[in-house]
Amino acid sequence: MESIGVLMMCPMNSYLENELQKRFNLLRYWTSPEKSVFLETHRNSIRAVVGNAFVGADAQLINDLPKLEIVSSFSVGLDKIDLGICKDKGIRVTNTPDVLTEDVADLAIGLILALLRRLCECDRYVRSGKWKQGDFKLTTKFSGKSVGIIGLGRIGTAIAKRAEAFSCPINYYSRTVKPDVAYKYYPTVVDLAKNSDILVVACPLSDETRHIVNRQVMDALGPKSVLINIGRGPHVDEQELVKALTEGRLGGAALDVFEKEPHVPEELFGLENVVLLPHVGSGTVETRNAMADLVVGNLEAHFSGKSLLTPVV
Amino acid sequence: MEESSLLPPVVLVHRPPALDFIDEHLSRHSFTALYTHTSLEDSLQDFLSSHAASVRAVVSLGRLPIPAEFISNLPSLEIVVCASVGFDHVDLDECRRRGVVITNAGDAYGEDVADLAVGLLISVIRRIAAVDRYVRSGQWTRLWDYPLGFKLNRKKVGIVGLGSIGSLVAKRLEPFGCIISYNSRNPKPDVPYAYYSNILSLAADNDFLILCCSLTDETHHIVNREVMETLGKNGVIINIGRGGLIDEKEMVKCLVNGVIWGVGLDVFENEPEVPEELFGLENVVLSPHAAGMTAESLNNISEVAIANLKAFFADQPLMFTVQLD
Numbered sequence: 001m002e003s004i005g006v007l008m009m010c011p012m013n014s015y016l017e018n019e020l021q022k023r024f025n026l027l028r029y030w031t032s033p034e035k036s037v038f039l040e041t042h043r044n045s046i047r048a049v050v051g052n053a054f055v056g057a058d059a060q061l062i063n064d065l066p067k068l069e070i071v072s073s074f075s076v077g078l079d080k081i082d083l084g085i086c087k088d089k090g091i092r093v094t095n096t097p098d099v100l101t102e103d104v105a106d107l108a109i110g111l112i113l114a115l116l117r118r119l120c121e122c123d124r125y126v127r128s129g130k131w132k133q134g135d136f137k138l139t140t141k142f143s144g145k146s147v148g149i150i151g152l153g154r155i156g157t158a159i160a161k162r163a164e165a166f167s168c169p170i171n172y173y174s175r176t177v178k179p180d181v182a183y184k185y186y187p188t189v190v191d192l193a194k195n196s197d198i199l200v201v202a203c204p205l206s207d208e209t210r211h212i213v214n215r216q217v218m219d220a221l222g223p224k225s226v227l228i229n230i231g232r233g234p235h236v237d238e239q240e241l242v243k244a245l246t247e248g249r250l251g252g253a254a255l256d257v258f259e260k261e262p263h264v265p266e267e268l269f270g271l272e273n274v275v276l277l278p279h280v281g282s283g284t285v286e287t288r289n290a291m292a293d294l295v296v297g298n299l300e301a302h303f304s305g306k307s308l309l310t311p312v313v
Numbered sequence: 314m315e316e317s318s319l320l321p322p323v324v325l326v327h328r329p330p331a332l333d334f335i336d337e338h339l340s341r342h343s344f345t346a347l348y349t350h351t352s353l354e355d356s357l358q359d360f361l362s363s364h365a366a367s368v369r370a371v372v373s374l375g376r377l378p379i380p381a382e383f384i385s386n387l388p389s390l391e392i393v394v395c396a397s398v399g400f401d402h403v404d405l406d407e408c409r410r411r412g413v414v415i416t417n418a419g420d421a422y423g424e425d426v427a428d429l430a431v432g433l434l435i436s437v438i439r440r441i442a443a444v445d446r447y448v449r450s451g452q453w454t455r456l457w458d459y460p461l462g463f464k465l466n467r468k469k470v471g472i473v474g475l476g477s478i479g480s481l482v483a484k485r486l487e488p489f490g491c492i493i494s495y496n497s498r499n500p501k502p503d504v505p506y507a508y509y510s511n512i513l514s515l516a517a518d519n520d521f522l523i524l525c526c527s528l529t530d531e532t533h534h535i536v537n538r539e540v541m542e543t544l545g546k547n548g549v550i551i552n553i554g555r556g557g558l559i560d561e562k563e564m565v566k567c568l569v570n571g572v573i574w575g576v577g578l579d580v581f582e583n584e585p586e587v588p589e590e591l592f593g594l595e596n597v598v599l600s601p602h603a604a605g606m607t608a609e610s611l612n613n614i615s616e617v618a619i620a621n622l623k624a625f626f627a628d629q630p631l632m633f634t635v636q637l638d
Contacts (some may be wrong), residue, residue: 012457054456102466106489107439113432114441117607119598123442126599127592131585134331141607142432143424161488166428262453269449276448277441278459284439286464 001303005045007065009055012074016292020050023300029055039064048072048299053232053279054261056080062091070302072295075282076100078312079205079232086313093313094298098154099290100282105158107281108230111254112147112163112198114275115226116140121272143167148196150189150212151203151231152178159200171196174203189213193220198228205232213237218244226252226273230281233259242267245274256281321345322626325365325387328374335374335396338615344622346372361386370625372396372618373403381407392416392631394621396614397605398423398478399555400635401528409637419633420477421617422610427481429604430523430553433577434470434486436598437549438463438521443595463547466490471519473512473535474526474554475501482523494519497526512536516543521551528555536560541567548573553604556582565590568597579604 006024008017020026027046032038039046039061046065049057052074059082062068070092071081078095086093114120117139125136147163148171149156160170160183170183173192177185186192189212193199199221203209213227213236221227227250229236238259244250245268252273258264261279268274282291297309324339327349339346347364349357361383369389373379374396381404384390393403395417408415436442439462447459470486472479472495483493483506494507496515501508509515512535516522522544526532536550536559544550550573552559561582567573568591575596581587584602591597605614621631 010456052457102490103464106435106465109489110432110435110439110441113428114436114445117429117432117603119432119436119600120442120445122600122603123598124446126587126601131587131601136601136603136606138606138608138611139603141425141609142428165485165488167424262456264448264453266451269451275441275445277444278448278453279457280439280444280459280462283457283459283461284464285461288461 001300003045004047004303005042005067006048006050006299007042007046009049009051009057012050012052013288013292015289016050016074016295019292019296020299023296024048043067048302050074050295050299051080053077053080057086058082059085062086062089070094070299072298074291074295077205077232079234083313091313092302092308092311094294094308094310095312096282096291096294097310099294100287101154101158103284103287104155104230104281105162107256107277108155108159108200108202108228109162111228111230111256111275111277112200112226113142115228115252115254115273116142116145116198118272120275145197146171146195148172148186148192148199149183150174150192150199150201150235151209152181152183153202153204155230156200156202159202168198189217190220193217193225196221197225199225200228201231201235203231203235205234210234211237213241215240215244218250221250223248223251226250226254229253229255229257231257233257233261238265245271322370322622323347323368324370324372324622325349325368326372326374327377327379327383328372329377332375334611335372335615335618338619339372342619342623358382358386370394370622372622373400376402379403384408384411384413392621392625394618394625395635396618398426399527401555401557405637414631415635415637416621416631416633417635418614418617421613422605422607423478423481425607425610426478426553426604427485429579429600430478430482430525430551431485433551433553433579433598433600434521434523434549435465437551437575437577437596438465440595442598467492468521469494469519470521470523471495471509471515472506473515473522473524473558474532475504475506476525476527478553479523479525480504482525512540513543516540516548519544520547521549523551524554524558526554526558528557533557534560536564538563538567538572541573544573546571546574549575549577551577553579556580556584561588568594 004024007027009029047069049071057071073095076095076097143166147168152172152174242265254275256277321343324344325347330350369391371393384407392414470491475495475497496509496512565588577598579600
């Protein structure tokens with residue numbers, strides 16, 4: 001399989017790079033200064049693309065690669081892949097579901113605790129020596145607070161299970177009511193926000209869910225409630241979010257994702273009611289290795305004519 | 314009973330000046346409160362001698378020490394109501410000698426402490442405080458550039474002290490897929506976690522330790538160098554008990570030299586002093602003894618203290634008395 005060209009879109013994981021290098025002709029898209037020349041040169045040997053949450057395979061790229069057979073994403077999110085064109089052209093698509101569910105859910109709870117209990121602030125307070133001048137102020141209790149989850153898929157469900165151990169009543173919004181689920185369903189995100197102390201975004205990003213957390217939703221949350229985003233940056237109207245936070249209309253926000261990563265609105269840097277993370281939801285050694293194994297496993301299966309491990313298209 | 318029992322009962326409140334959350338509760342429930350911190354001109358000794366001859370009850374807040382001298386200046390003292398779970402700041406020998414009863418806050422703020430323990434654990438292994446600093450400093454310019462954290466699922470977590478707080482911590486960690494075991498003076502019946510009779514074997518078999526026990530002569534420095542070496546280079550320790558549970562000097566050396574991976578600490582041996590070597594470490598999250606500091610917890614703590622004061626003055630049974638033997 002060493003002659004099969006696999007185009008990797010950006011640096012994502014050295015273990016993955018090594019494993020792909022061992023098996024295929026790995027082409028690193030980011031190392032070429034002239035991207036169009038690079039594609040011209042290699043277009044007939046590239047049969048697979050490996051993308052991630054930041055760079056995938058859009059219509060332009062797919063059209064430039066006539067021999068493309070499979071896009072294997074180092075992510076569970078598919079918003080950076082033009083699925084429609086892949087379907088039309090019979091190009092297979094795989095992602096990395098399940099292996100990262102726990103880590104993302106763990107981080108969601110970690111973000112809630114860090115935000116409500118001001119853990120980052122507390123850490124700064126001690127490190128700066130301020131504790132010698134006086135105790136830190138009161139923070140907000142997490143146990144027993146109502147948690148509203150947008151999207152009750154694998155990740156949303158895992159978050160709900162964890163929050164239940166903190167005696168949190170769980171509410172959710174999704175396109176349809178889930179039968180056999182003991183949580184309270186709300187038919188709109190605004191209703192969910194009105195009735196939740198903590199709103200968590202855990203749905204996939206699509207045209208329908210872009211800016212699903214808009215000004216109306218933020219107003220419904222209000223100054224005593226908080227927003228947690230472990231989905232995708234475009235789920236939230238970021239400009240409105242910055243205004244809501246700086247004007248004190250929203251109680252707080254903990255964000256692992258942003259509309260234009262790695263750009264983070266600087267107005268947020270000075271706020272003590274925010275937690276800002278650089279898209280580390282699946283960022284553990286164990287999970288990134290498991291994701292890498294899935295990417296490699298899917299490509300190997302495809303090129304040896306076996307069933308794909310985690311196909312989407 | 315004496316006629317003085319018809320007057321609002323007098324309570325001596327021993328607290329830091331800034332920690333005033335209980336005052337309003339005391340006045341609302343018709344206690345006459347004397348405050349040791351208002352004795353600015355007199356020394357504490359003089360204050361006690363002139364005001365405190367008939368004081369039967371002391372309310373203790375903020376871990377201000379109550380040593381033998383303090384107790385000996387209160388000849389009528391019968392009860393110390395601690396507005397905290399910890400009571401290691403009270404001279405227990407003197408109380409035992411004088412027959413003074415001690416009550417603590419019981420489970421009044423257990424949930425908040427357990428929440429903080431879990432928050433510290435996730436923050437350490439997922440580097441939350443460190444990456445938040447990284448983003449705020451404007452350093453995030455390349456995607457997925459920050460060192461990875463570690464998975465919590467299927468990790469083995471050893472809880473030192475499975476009391477009310479330890480149990481709340483264990484319950485919270487279960488859905489994260491953690492495998493829970495514990496060390497306690499005695500095994501607890503009907504508990505689904507494996508028991509270890511000593512902390513060394515607990516450390517040998519676990520990835521992370523969470524310290525939830527009280528500080529006594531036996532548990533002082535229960536986490537020593539040997540325990541940390543046994544826990545190992547990927548080990549993490551979370552302490553929401555008392556600073557004295559860990560040999561702090563050794564802990565700093567172990568962190569700096571990579572003998573253990575990281576720590577999350579809400580308590581220190583000599584608060585608010587914190588070893589400065591910790592400030593330069595990324596795998597460390599520090600909290601200023603804030604585990605019980607939410608409005609709900611302070612309210613619960615006050616309610617428990619008031620309930621015990623009322624019960625005491627009415628000769629009714631008390632809650633959460635501490636065993637001194």
